[in-house]
Amino acid sequence: DIQMTQSPSTLSASVGDRVTITCRASQNIIIWLAWYQQRPGKAPKLLIYKASTLESGVSSRFSGTGSETEFTLSISSLQPDDFATYYCQQYNSYPYTFGQGTKVEIK
Amino acid sequence: EVQVVESGGGLVKPGGSLRLSCAASGFTFSSYTMNWVRQAPGKGLEWVSSISGGGDYIYYTESVKGRFTISRDNAKSSLYLQMNSLRLDDTAIYYCARVHSGYSGFAPWGQGTLVTVSS
Numbered sequence: 001d002i003q004m005t006q007s008p009s010t011l012s013a014s015v016g017d018r019v020t021i022t023c024r025a026s027q028n029i030i031i032w033l034a035w036y037q038q039r040p041g042k043a044p045k046l047l048i049y050k051a052s053t054l055e056s057g058v059s060s061r062f063s064g065t066g067s068e069t070e071f072t073l074s075i076s077s078l079q080p081d082d083f084a085t086y087y088c089q090q091y092n093s094y095p096y097t098f099g100q101g102t103k104v105e106i107k
Numbered sequence: 108e109v110q111v112v113e114s115g116g117g118l119v120k121p122g123g124s125l126r127l128s129c130a131a132s133g134f135t136f137s138s139y140t141m142n143w144v145r146q147a148p149g150k151g152l153e154w155v156s157s158i159s160g161g162g163d164y165i166y167y168t169e170s171v172k173g174r175f176t177i178s179r180d181n182a183k184s185s186l187y188l189q190m191n192s193l194r195l196d197d198t199a200i201y202y203c204a205r206v207h208s209g210y211s212g213f214a215p216w217g218q219g220t221l222v223t224v225s226s
Binding site for chain 2: 001032034036038043044045046049050053055087089091094095096097098099100101
């Protein structure tokens, strides 16, 4: 199975900050990586797929980069709605696997 | 509006069974691979199972193989998860999610249905 490792697990930041979350895959997943945002008590929401393609309707403050085994999600200027937990997911091969999550907290 | 809505969760004893359903609307159901993803209380996301549009390709995470069965009824635009021999560690919110398009992650997701396995 492909292991997905996110860092950091928790990130404290202020409104307006630029933040970056890293996701590492244990094997080459090419570009088959998605990022999701999950607010408390809500279902996950797709933000980015194919490593860098922004989902329709998602703010351009979100961006994704990377390929093969190393990927990043950046938020250019944190807004109050962005404080949530973020997950990466590889869909290169079954079993699909998620990272353990990165909680973005208010500093 | 494209949406999926889960139902069927509840409280069940260890060793018991439960059948989850997911009703889809707003899209051509038979054209999309569908998935179940779960989230234990306070934990991260775990992919559980996928089924292709025609139902001919099915995949499971190792921990549910032989206990859970995914199926679909394209005429009813519905997805199912039959869960047998339930264990305490199957307790979770179970989400239904569509493959977004082509090879592109999962969207939309349903609101989830809570399965609690407890004696």
